[in-house]
Amino acid sequence: MNSKPAEFVPPLRDGVGASRVQVPVGEWATVAAFLDKRFPAVGVAVWQSRFERGLVLDGCGRALAAGDACRTGDTIYYYRELAQETVIPFAERILYRDDQLLVADKPHFLPVLPSGRFVQQTLLVRLKQATGIATLSPLHRIDKDTAGLVLFSVNPATRDAYQALFRTRAVQKTYLAVAPMLCNSGMPLRYRSRLVQDEHFFRTREVPGEPNSETVVELLKQRDGLALYRLQPVSGRKHQLRVQLAALGAPIVNDVLYPAVQPVVDDDFNRPLQLLAQSLAFDDPLTGELRRFSSTLSLQGWS
Numbered sequence: 001m002n003s004k005p006a007e008f009v010p011p012l013r014d015g016v017g018a019s020r021v022q023v024p025v026g027e028w029a030t031v032a033a034f035l036d037k038r039f040p041a042v043g044v045a046v047w048q049s050r051f052e053r054g055l056v057l058d059g060c061g062r063a064l065a066a067g068d069a070c071r072t073g074d075t076i077y078y079y080r081e082l083a084q085e086t087v088i089p090f091a092e093r094i095l096y097r098d099d100q101l102l103v104a105d106k107p108h109f110l111p112v113l114p115s116g117r118f119v120q121q122t123l124l125v126r127l128k129q130a131t132g133i134a135t136l137s138p139l140h141r142i143d144k145d146t147a148g149l150v151l152f153s154v155n156p157a158t159r160d161a162y163q164a165l166f167r168t169r170a171v172q173k174t175y176l177a178v179a180p181m182l183c184n185s186g187m188p189l190r191y192r193s194r195l196v197q198d199e200h201f202f203r204t205r206e207v208p209g210e211p212n213s214e215t216v217v218e219l220l221k222q223r224d225g226l227a228l229y230r231l232q233p234v235s236g237r238k239h240q241l242r243v244q245l246a247a248l249g250a251p252i253v254n255d256v257l258y259p260a261v262q263p264v265v266d267d268d269f270n271r272p273l274q275l276l277a278q279s280l281a282f283d284d285p286l287t288g289e290l291r292r293f294s295s296t297l298s299l300q301g302w303s
Helices: 031-038 044-052 123-131 156-167 240-247
Strands: 019-022 056-058 075-078 093-097 101-106 147-153 172-180 189-197 204-207 213-223 226-233 275-283 290-294
Touching: 031 044, 031 075, 044 056, 093 123, 101 123, 123 147, 147 156, 147 290, 172 240, 189 240, 204 240, 213 240, 226 240
Parallel strands: 147 275
Antiparallel strands: 019 075, 056 075, 093 101, 101 147, 172 226, 172 275, 189 204, 189 213, 213 226, 275 290
């Protein structure tokens, strides 16, 4: 019986994996013409530079030239670059690592994955550079503005077993947040609401209807009109904790998106969002043992 040939995996370049695009049905005279049509914001000059430096590959890993033919179904790999990228002046920390998992403590402002204006300054790329593990993949995400724990898969063969924990809500996630003191609210409070994507794609909003999100809110400390809350999300909707606390009348300190978008041009590193992914706990799907991880970070002025 013939075995299926192994799929080509492009090597890391400065910790960054190659992006992949498959040529759809259509007619393009050359690879360069297709890429310029597919990604018009990049620009012809940038693509030409990437071709000249061997940063555009075919599905087998051969460096492509700008004038090479482009056929429907072809796989093209390319390496993203940014001319200028804001340096995030805070360091991540690896808390745990074995053959299956890596647990990292992410600082505020650092995105988990390359996107938009961040490539090198992302948790995934920094960790790949530090460890040399090309197969690292996040099992879940937290906002770039949120600090705390992020769990990564090391071994692709066991990745789905761990991802299933998040899909089935089998991971107990605990966050800490600093926000105004809630008045006339019994604690702990179980808050449920319906969340949908806002007309602004980067935001989430509450709407009437059947709840699809749930968070348990517990008061830990209070002073000077502010409080430290423990938040335990049952569901995992985008920006869930930020939206729900704002809806309760207690927006998280230094939140620039909720309840309203603030006119911020660049990140103010002196005003981090006061939200921390503090702990993760789950039964390991391979061994059955209880896994529990805690962040070493804290929120400003609250220990």
